[in-house]
Amino acid sequence: MPRSRNVKHSFFTNDSLADNDPLGRLLFIGLWTIADFKGDLVWRPRRIKAELLPYDNCDIDALAINLDQSGFIRMYSVQDQIYVNITNFGKHQNPHKNERDRGSDIPPFTDEARQAIDIKRITINRDKSRQDHDKNGIDPADSCILIPDPCYLNPDTQSTDSMSGKPDVVIEYLNSVTGKNFKLVAANIKLIKARLDEGHTVDDIKSVIDRQNLVWPPGNPGRMYMRPATLFNATKFNQYVGEIGQPVTEQSNGQPRQDRDQRRAELHSHTTDYQKATEF
Numbered sequence: 556m557p558r559s560r561n562v563k564h565s566f567f568t569n570d571s572l573a574d575n576d577p578l579g580r581l582l583f584i585g586l587w588t589i590a591d592f593k594g595d596l597v598w599r600p601r602r603i604k605a606e607l608l609p610y611d612n613c614d615i616d617a618l619a620i621n622l623d624q625s626g627f628i629r630m631y632s633v634q635d636q637i638y639v640n641i642t643n644f645g646k647h648q649n650p651h652k653n654e655r656d657r658g659s660d661i662p663p664f665t666d667e668a669r670q671a672i673d674i675k676r677i678t679i680n681r682d683k684s685r686q687d688h689d690k691n692g693i694d695p696a697d698s699c700i701l702i703p704d705p706c707y708l709n710p711d712t713q714s715t716d717s718m719s720g721k722p723d724v725v726i727e728y729l730n731s732v733t734g735k736n737f738k739l740v741a742a743n744i745k746l747i748k749a750r751l752d753e754g755h756t757v758d759d760i761k762s763v764i765d766r767q768n769l770v771w772p773p774g775n776p777g778r779m780y781m782r783p784a785t786l787f788n789a790t791k792f793n794q795y796v797g798e799i800g801q802p803v804t805e806q807s808n809g810q811p812r813q814d815r816d817q818r819r820a821e822l823h824s825h826t827t828d829y830q831k832a833t834e835f
Contacts (some may be wrong), residue, residue, distance in 0.1 A: 557606075560587040560648055571625055574738050576784045578611055579618040583627055586641060587648065591659035594644025598630065598637040598677070616677050620741040631668035632679050640664035722747040725760050726783070732768050733781050746787035753789075755796070760787070763795040769803045 562584060566572065572580060585607035590596040604615040619639070622628045629640045638661060662668070671679060722744045726737055737743065750760060763786060771777035785791055 557588045558590075558650070558654065560584075563647065572627065574740065575621050575625060575627075576618065576742055578608060578613050579621050579742065582607060582615070582618050583622055586628065586639065587644070590639075590641055590644065591661050592650035592654040593659060593661070593663055594641035594648070595659065595661045595664060596639050596641075597661060598639050600677075614745070617742050617745050620677065621743075624740045625738070629664060629669060630672045630677065631664050632671040633662040633668050635679060637672065637677065637679065638662065638664070638668075721751060721757055724757055728761055729764055729781075729783065729786070732764055735782075737783055743783040743787075746783055749789065750787055750792055755792075759796060759799075760792075762799050763792060766799055766803060767795060 566580075566584075572583070575583070582603075586596065586603075587594075589603070589606065598619075600615045600619070604613075608615065619628065619630070623630055627642055629642060631638050631640060640663075673679070723739055725747050726739050726743060729735070730737055747760070751757075764781075767781060767786060771781055780786070786795070
């Protein structure tokens with residue numbers, strides 16, 4: 556059952572949390588409301604997606620991996636079930652006394668249980684799991700057919716493809732241009748690889764970064780969009796690619812200055828014509 560939780564102002568100013576997509580940050584808050592008093596919850600991605608992000612088209616596993624690699628949650632496994640522990644939950648939340656009195660059936664987080672998870676794919680590491688076989692001697696991996704969520708494999712996270720290393724180059728270049736410190740986390744890697752899969756090159760991506768750096772220079776309100784979640788978004792990226800080679804107009808308050816100045820000139824012209832027409 557969902558519970559009420561506290562959101563502190565420091566949530567919105569956390570630099571490390573800012574490396575996560577907006578939906579990832581929203582997911583993080585949502586996880587607080589379905590965690591027990593210890594900050595633990597059962598990882599059921601389909602159910603969690605339906606409960607916390609029902610109207611958003613997103614990869615819940617990728618968002619969770621990003622949160623885990625950023626240190627905000629920790630996934631672990633006990634007896635072939637995957638769980639999530641929210642880091643520092645007890646420090647920032649004060650669960651109701653009734654929650655504590657009722658207790659929880661969810662096993663607590665331990666370092667040993669953490670080792671049983673392959674976080675790159677949110678799968679159970681059978682080499683480190685304490686239960687390699689069930690009572691019938693059948694490999695638990697067979698249960699993936701009946702229970703797909705805990706055994707979910709994301710093919711996009713495989714590291715043995717020809718694009719190995721390219722996301723590193725892109726993130727390093729973006730950091731050099733913006734002076735930021737974006738991380739090579741799963742969500743960013745997925746966005747970059749998706750654009751490469753579409754046939755774009757690393758040079759195309761660099762060109763987009765260079766152009767948008769001129770559109771949103773330091774001090775411009777649009778500078779906040781010089782981040783992977785915006786630059787490499789499918790719709791935005793293809794728009795930016797189409798604008799390569801066109802004159803750059805710095806934006807102010809989200810509106811190109813050239814367009815704004817043109818509208819001002821047109822308004823002034825209309826006003827002048829009206830004044831002349833009404834003169835006696």
